[in-house]
Amino acid sequence: xxxxxxxxxxxxSQFIEVWRRLCRNRLAVLGMILLVVIVLVAxxxxxxxxxxxxxxDYSSVxxxxxxxxxxxxxxxxxxxxxRVVYGTRISLRIxxxxxxxxxxxxxxxxxxxxxxxxxxxxxxxxxCDIMMAIPRMVMAISIATTLGPGLTNAMIAIAISSVPNxxxxxxxxxxxxxxxxxxxxxxxxxxxxxxxxRKYIFPNILAPIIVQATLGVGTAIILAASLSFLGxxxxxxxxxxxxxxxxxxxxxxxxxxxxxxxxxxxxxVLSLNLFGDGLxxxxxxxxxx
Amino acid sequence: MSKFIIKRILxxxxxxxxxxxxIFTMMYFTDGNPAQLILGDMATEExxxxxxxxxxxxxxxxxxxxxxxxxxLHGDLGTSYVTGQPVAKEIMDRLPVTVRxxxxxxxxxxxxxxxxxxxxxxKQYSILDNLSMVLALVGISLPNxxxxxxxxxxxxxxxxxxxxxGLYGFKYYILxxxxxxxxxxxxxxxxxRSSMLEVIRADYIxxxxxxxxxxxxxxxxxxxxxxxxxxxxxxxxxxATTLSGTVVNEQIFAIPGLGKLMVDAIKARNxxxxxxxxxxxxFIFSILNLVIDLIYAFVDPRIRSQxxxxxxxxxAETDNRKEVxx
Amino acid sequence: MxxxxxxxxxxxxxxxxxxxxxxxxxxxxKAVNGVNFSLREGETLGLVGETGAGKTTxxxxxxxxxxxxPGRIVSGQVFFEGKDLLKENKVQMRAHRGKDISxxxxxxxxxxxxxxxxxxxxxxxxxxxxxxxxxxxxxxxAEMLQIVGIPAERMNEYPHQFSGGxxxxxxxxxxxxxxxxxxxxxxxxxxxxxxIQAQVLDLIHNIQQKYQTGMLMITHDLGVVAEIxxxxxxxxxxxxxxxxxxEDIFEDPRHPYTKGLFGALPNxxxxxxxxxxxxxxxxxxxxxxQGCPFEPRxxxxxxxCTQKVPEGIEVTPGHMVRCICCAQGGGK
Numbered sequence: 001x002x003x004x005x006x007x008x009x010x011x012x013s014q015f016i017e018v019w020r021r022l023c024r025n026r027l028a029v030l031g032m033i034l035l036v037v038i039v040l041v042a043x044x045x046x047x048x049x050x051x052x053x054x055x056x057d058y059s060s061v062x063x064x065x066x067x068x069x070x071x072x073x074x075x076x077x078x079x080x081x082x083r084v085v086y087g088t089r090i091s092l093r094i095x096x097x098x099x100x101x102x103x104x105x106x107x108x109x110x111x112x113x114x115x116x117x118x119x120x121x122x123x124x125x126x127x128c129d130i131m132m133a134i135p136r137m138v139m140a141i142s143i144a145t146t147l148g149p150g151l152t153n154a155m156i157a158i159a160i161s162s163v164p165n166x167x168x169x170x171x172x173x174x175x176x177x178x179x180x181x182x183x184x185x186x187x188x189x190x191x192x193x194x195x196x197x198r199k200y201i202f203p204n205i206l207a208p209i210i211v212q213a214t215l216g217v218g219t220a221i222i223l224a225a226s227l228s229f230l231g232x233x234x235x236x237x238x239x240x241x242x243x244x245x246x247x248x249x250x251x252x253x254x255x256x257x258x259x260x261x262x263x264x265x266x267x268x269v270l271s272l273n274l275f276g277d278g279l280x281x282x283x284x285x286x287x288x289x
Numbered sequence: 290m291s292k293f294i295i296k297r298i299l300x301x302x303x304x305x306x307x308x309x310x311x312i313f314t315m316m317y318f319t320d321g322n323p324a325q326l327i328l329g330d331m332a333t334e335e336x337x338x339x340x341x342x343x344x345x346x347x348x349x350x351x352x353x354x355x356x357x358x359x360x361x362l363h364g365d366l367g368t369s370y371v372t373g374q375p376v377a378k379e380i381m382d383r384l385p386v387t388v389r390x391x392x393x394x395x396x397x398x399x400x401x402x403x404x405x406x407x408x409x410x411x412k413q414y415s416i417l418d419n420l421s422m423v424l425a426l427v428g429i430s431l432p433n434x435x436x437x438x439x440x441x442x443x444x445x446x447x448x449x450x451x452x453x454x455g456l457y458g459f460k461y462y463i464l465x466x467x468x469x470x471x472x473x474x475x476x477x478x479x480x481x482r483s484s485m486l487e488v489i490r491a492d493y494i495x496x497x498x499x500x501x502x503x504x505x506x507x508x509x510x511x512x513x514x515x516x517x518x519x520x521x522x523x524x525x526x527x528x529a530t531t532l533s534g535t536v537v538n539e540q541i542f543a544i545p546g547l548g549k550l551m552v553d554a555i556k557a558r559n560x561x562x563x564x565x566x567x568x569x570x571x572f573i574f575s576i577l578n579l580v581i582d583l584i585y586a587f588v589d590p591r592i593r594s595q596x597x598x599x600x601x602x603x604x605a606e607t608d609n610r611k612e613v614x615x
Numbered sequence: 616m617x618x619x620x621x622x623x624x625x626x627x628x629x630x631x632x633x634x635x636x637x638x639x640x641x642x643x644x645k646a647v648n649g650v651n652f653s654l655r656e657g658e659t660l661g662l663v664g665e666t667g668a669g670k671t672t673x674x675x676x677x678x679x680x681x682x683x684x685p686g687r688i689v690s691g692q693v694f695f696e697g698k699d700l701l702k703e704n705k706v707q708m709r710a711h712r713g714k715d716i717s718x719x720x721x722x723x724x725x726x727x728x729x730x731x732x733x734x735x736x737x738x739x740x741x742x743x744x745x746x747x748x749x750x751x752x753x754x755x756x757a758e759m760l761q762i763v764g765i766p767a768e769r770m771n772e773y774p775h776q777f778s779g780g781x782x783x784x785x786x787x788x789x790x791x792x793x794x795x796x797x798x799x800x801x802x803x804x805x806x807x808x809x810x811i812q813a814q815v816l817d818l819i820h821n822i823q824q825k826y827q828t829g830m831l832m833i834t835h836d837l838g839v840v841a842e843i844x845x846x847x848x849x850x851x852x853x854x855x856x857x858x859x860x861x862e863d864i865f866e867d868p869r870h871p872y873t874k875g876l877f878g879a880l881p882n883x884x885x886x887x888x889x890x891x892x893x894x895x896x897x898x899x900x901x902x903x904x905q906g907c908p909f910e911p912r913x914x915x916x917x918x919x920c921t922q923k924v925p926e927g928i929e930v931t932p933g934h935m936v937r938c939i940c941c942a943q944g945g946g947k
Contacts, residue, residue, distance in 0.1 A: 138533055138571070142315055222432045225432050225435075230552055258438050266430050
């Protein structure tokens with residue numbers, strides 16, 4: 001019993017330690033706050049947005065930023081602020097779902113490759129090599145082309161093209177952890193393979209996975225925006241990249257139509273990068289001194 | 290060394306084979322009937338069937354893959370649905386422009402990123418460091434295409450300093466290169482900084498200082514040479530970003546390169562061109578990775594020695610055993 | 616070992632009230648707190664203490680190589696041949712490093728630059744301080760390698776091709792290449808295999824005897840001290856708690872910590888029931904006690920020990936102890 005309590009206390013204190021280090025990093029805190037705001041905007045999009053995203057008002061097209069329309073309106077008289085707010089929901093959904101998919105597959109595949117080694121490892125890694133021989137964005141573009149335009153397909157394309165990255169990170173950290181003495185110790189007292197993976201390996205490779213995932217969401221947002229920009233998304237939905245793409249022809253006269261969706265992409269990716277960087281530093285045992 | 294190069298090229302072949310398989314599989318599952326796409330909506334059922342047979346579209350998967358592969362080996366990437374021209378020719382016509390732009394991007398990224406990173410590391414926590422780190426963070430957070438549009442907005446539409454499109458001279462390169470390489474510059478700067486910071490704390494740097502070596506030599510000879518290895522890795526990975534960047538940004542600047550060709554093809558559902566482009570990009574990227582591996586071996590004697598004949602190693606081991614007290 | 620005679624030689628190094636601190640997020644770490652010692656030409660001083668006592672920081676302080684930030688030399692003086700090193704400008708200081716004072720580092724595995732050949736690394740220090748052509752510097756590097764017992768043909772090899780002991784020999788060759796007047800050896804054998812330790816130690820000792828260089832030997836091994844040092848300074852939590860000739864320390868230890876160190880050593884001659892380790896741990900240098908730093912672990916502690924850090928007391932000429940028990944005559 002008391003041992004259990006002790007272990008729990010240690011776990012908690014480790015978490016608190018990471019949290020404390022994270023809070024000391026001003027940039028990470030900034031990223032965290034931005035991220036929370038962005039997630040809240042996504043959740044409460046219908047409350048925050050003053051207009052529905054597809055509400056067209058032909059009496060007020062191409063308005064610059066003003067009181068009624070803080071980000072102005074577009075060629076159909078739609079309120080850009082509302083569209084950007086709803087876009088948050090779409091971008092985050094694409095990014096998180098595709099990331100969750102690639103993280104799940106990547107972790108399993110990577111852990112298997114790292115833990116078992118041998119032929120399985122060789123096959124998996126060669127396959128990763130093949131996937132990574134195609135630049136990630138190009139890979140996503142060609143998968144999305146295969147599947148046809150649409151947000152779900154874009155999501156799948158992003159997820160597939162991100163799997164090798166995850167697999168590699170997880171494999172590398174599994175390999176490092178596997179050779180640690182505490183794993184040998186666990187083996188020597190007769191722990192089952194499943195238990196070793198669950199109790200000894202997984203907790204110790206969690207840090208790089210979390211960091212990779214945080215930074216990966218940012219990349220996924222950019223990938224999604226780029227696919228939409230190339231017309232591989234859904235033109236009817238207020239996705240940020242699609243909005244920029246649609247506004248391109250008006251760049252000379254109505255630059256606000258391009259500026260605001262792009263700023264939204266930048267801010268959300270920036271917040272994720274700030275947070276991810278901070279998280280990496282906070283989790284890095286090398287700085288634990 | 291030549292043995293290493295040959296070995297490395299032999300490793301590249303199965304990877305490229307795998308790439309062709311992946312690309313073919315994607316092409317196979319692409320929706321839409323190529324025969325229909327070539328003939329257009331006016332074609333009769335019969336005509337389509339005829340063409341399908343002629344193109345071997347009804348053959349089994351592996352037969353078609355082998356045909357595709359043998360075509361590829363003969364430099365045949367298929368026929369463009371839109372122009373009816375060989376895809377290989379269309380790509381080769383456009384490729385030089387893209388290669389030129391990517392090359393400029395990488396030169397720019399390395400020439401700006403590495404010095405900026407070194408400066409940041411040496412003057413850690415200074416205003417300069419903070420400024421370049423914030424810029425680098427913004428750089429990796431920007432979508433290339435949006436940065437391109439913003440640059441056009443400011444420097445072409447607003448200030449009228451630089452041309453917004455085309456590729457007719459030095460001035461025309463500035464905006465595409467800056468917008469495509471922004472994230473590469475940022476990533477290289479960040480990597481250089483963190484790698485330098487790690488190396489600067491190493492014991493051998495202290496040894497170099499204890500010798501009375503000047504700070505400049507310590508930084509450039511002792512630290513940078515060691516920090517270079519992870520930097521080279523990142524530079525290699527950035528080739529991917531720049532190649533992808535050209536695909537997206539060429540159309541913004543109306544640059545008649547491979548990227549624009551591919552994006553136009555995506556819009557026209559002209560799949561052979563898209564897949565051919567993907568293959569060519571993967572091929573270029575693989576070759577660049579090969580070059581990166583060679584640079585590794587050049588910089589790091591530990592990697593180099595893995596490829597030198599084993600005899601030397603055995604010699605060294607016996608020498609180690611012969612440790613004689615002075 | 617002749618100790619009395621060299622006392623007539625000129626002072627080589629004199630460290631006075633050296634204070635070095637590190638500023639970290641957990642507060643100010645007081646690594647070195649007013650350290651005093653001196654060294655004559657050709658003499659060997661052993662600086663003894665456990666890990667974290669501030670030995671390495673003291674050595675780096677003399678070389679002015681304390682990493683800054685976070686480290687900072689707060690006050691004190693380091694006289695080398697009469698000149699205060701802490702007042703020299705950067706260029707002057709560089710001229711001393713490697714030429715007048717050189718250092719042998721603790722971990723040979725990481726002390727050599729992995730991407731340069733060992734020959735280059737030895738030739739480098741020669742090229743910095745002596746006006747030699749490249750070819751001559753390389754020739755000197757080859758000679759140095761032979762002096763430390765490595766065949767000269769191996770100078771074009773890289774550090775990863777050498778074993779730990781061989782690497783330490785290379786580090787020693789670098790340190791000796793410009794015939795320095797003072798060598799600071801920072802636990803030069805700690806990272807090596809036991810069998811290699813004796814070889815490397817012999818090598819350092821022989822060279823020091825041959826060229827009559829002064830040496831500051833940092834170690835936690837009293838056996839090493841007994842073998843090669845003529846003076847000893849015992850360091851604890853950034854203070855020198857006892858300082859004297861080797862006879863003073865080994866035959867008449869006064870400070871409870873010094874005695875504790877000897878009590879923790881196995882001795883074949885004396886029959887002891889069991890070794891007596893020193894209870895407790897060294898205090899956190901970021902949070903030193905107000906009084907004597909050893910007070911929490913001291914078997915003879917009194918109320919007055921917690922009041923303030925005791926001053927150094929000269930019990931016999933040249934033998935200093937930092938303990939109030941000794942001032943009251945209760946040292947034994």
